[in-house]
Amino acid sequence: MLSETERPLQSWLLDELQSPPQSGRHPWFFWKAVKLLRYREQETVYQLLRTAAQHVGRYVPDREIREAVKDAIRWRATHGPTATPLQKILQDEMRWPKPDLPKIDQLVRSGPRRRDLRDLTKERFFIDTRHTEAIIDRLYPGNPLLCCARSSWRFATRRREIWRGRLHTLPLLVPSPMSSVFGRTHEGTGPWSEHALSNTGPRKYLVIEFDFAEYTSDGKETLLAPWIRTWAKSGNTIQDACAALLLHLGERGPLTMIVFSGGKSLHGWFLCGGTNEHQLHRWMAGAVQIGADPVTWTRSQFVRMPDGTRENGKRQTIEYFNPGVLA
Numbered sequence: 001m002l003s004e005t006e007r008p009l010q011s012w013l014l015d016e017l018q019s020p021p022q023s024g025r026h027p028w029f030f031w032k033a034v035k036l037l038r039y040r041e042q043e044t045v046y047q048l049l050r051t052a053a054q055h056v057g058r059y060v061p062d063r064e065i066r067e068a069v070k071d072a073i074r075w076r077a078t079h080g081p082t083a084t085p086l087q088k089i090l091q092d093e094m095r096w097p098k099p100d101l102p103k104i105d106q107l108v109r110s111g112p113r114r115r116d117l118r119d120l121t122k123e124r125f126f127i128d129t130r131h132t133e134a135i136i137d138r139l140y141p142g143n144p145l146l147c148c149a150r151s152s153w154r155f156a157t158r159r160r161e162i163w164r165g166r167l168h169t170l171p172l173l174v175p176s177p178m179s180s181v182f183g184r185t186h187e188g189t190g191p192w193s194e195h196a197l198s199n200t201g202p203r204k205y206l207v208i209e210f211d212f213a214e215y216t217s218d219g220k221e222t223l224l225a226p227w228i229r230t231w232a233k234s235g236n237t238i239q240d241a242c243a244a245l246l247l248h249l250g251e252r253g254p255l256t257m258i259v260f261s262g263g264k265s266l267h268g269w270f271l272c273g274g275t276n277e278h279q280l281h282r283w284m285a286g287a288v289q290i291g292a293d294p295v296t297w298t299r300s301q302f303v304r305m306p307d308g309t310r311e312n313g314k315r316q317t318i319e320y321f322n323p324g325v326l327a
Helices: 011-017 025-036 042-053 062-079 085-093 101-110 114-120 132-139 225-233 238-250 277-289
Strands: 145-151 154-159 205-210 255-260 266-271 318-321
Touching (some): 011 025, 011 042, 101 225, 101 238, 114 238, 114 318, 132 255, 205 238, 205 277, 225 238, 238 266
Antiparallel strands (some): 255 266
């Protein structure tokens, strides 16, 4: 009888390797490595993921792939068949619900559109002025440590005042202040870094991203493709859908701001400091059920800089702002 490492890879896993996402690729590589390590040795898994990276519409450094494989090896050591009951509970908690497509469709059809956001906003912004510095001052009073980045591998953690005057040129930041400049990666056992979960402070904002597409990077239809085409016939764009879903969540949580990614997606910023993590996780699961990307649940995940500049030069405009939430 063949061992699991000698058997051909299952067709569903091969299909997944052909369709990496354009956003949220870091957890995607990690979870694919977790699955592949059941069937292949470490170096083979790396080579398979390196091939899969060619289907991503941007450069993926080898270092990122190797780190994903190493993280997956550590994860399997504590979450495999010999994991403790507590570890199994935590593992189960991180499983997200599947999108409820009819509910998403109903909310999109009945909700506001992107153009309505500026009418609903509590404070207007002039489009010919950059508002990054003013918004950051409102979001992060005082002089906290902020981790900001030009890309997922070019980042730094500095005091807010050190960043002053430069933030509008950057595309990314961690939405919660950092607890220290450096922290160890890989659950506190890896190299020191200025962007690690271990030096990310308590949650201040939970950012919810809706990022829909009709086709994957290799031309395959997504689950939402038929719905997206139906929305388009009634004049609803993908950004309209994102706006409707974020405002729906805003009826159930303190929606502070909505930021356009400069691409397809909208990011909703929800004030959540001091909220119990289990309660917050249940709320996040509800957002995932209506199509949100679960990747932003990770406390150290980079999100779009408000009124920053995307890598391709496009502006990440602030579509909605409610300063009353911050009072």
